Amino acid sequence: MFIIRWILGRIILLLNVVFAPKKRHRPLAEQQKIDAQTQSLTLYQYPACPFCVKVRRAMRRQGLNIQTLDAKKSPHKDELMAQGGKQQVPCLRIEASDEVQWLYESKDIIRYLDQRFA
Ligand SMILES: N[C@@H](CCC(=O)N[C@@H](CS)C(=O)NCC(=O)O)C(=O)O
Structure with a gap:
């Protein structure tokens, strides 16, 4: 099973x-503004997960430079579980001035990015 996956x-x-x-x-100026905004975003993901690939492709289409962390590795795996609430990827960590939101579901993440950066 492992080998097939x-x-x-x-x-x-x-x-x-x-x-x-x-x-x-x-x-350039517009991209720098977007880059400043995406600094507060982090995508917890697995490199070969199809749902994560879908989100990364959407990020690329939008020209969004969002930090990605491999959620199979420590300490990211533990952060996702402890703060996000479940071990599921992709998950977008959204940091605002006074709160942190953990957004699961590839469709919801793509919708959020499209609405915010379109
Ligand atoms: N409906 C979810 C499905 C996500 C999903 O099934 N992710 C798998 C990886 S491909 C997962 O996190 N499985 C739990 C695990 O590997 O621990 C989405 O579209 O984001």
Whole structure:
């Protein structure tokens, strides 16, 4: 079972590279403004998870430079469980001035990014 999942994961990663979406390019000043905003965002994810790939592709399409953390590794795995509430990826950590929100579900994450940065 592990080997099948591993092979499927490699295929997903390969297809993701071969069919990489076009990265959005903005004027420098505009991109710097967006980069400042995305500093408060972190994506907890697994490299070969199809739902995470979907979110990373959406980020690329939008030209969003969001930090990604591998949630299989410590301490990210423990942070996700302890603060997010469940061991599920992708999960977007959204830090605002006075609170932190942990947003699960690839569809909801993509909708959030599209609405905020479109
Ligand atoms: N409906 C969720 C599905 C996410 C999902 O199933 N993620 C898997 C990885 S591909 C997961 O986190 N499984 C729990 C685990 O690996 O511990 C979404 O669209 O984000």
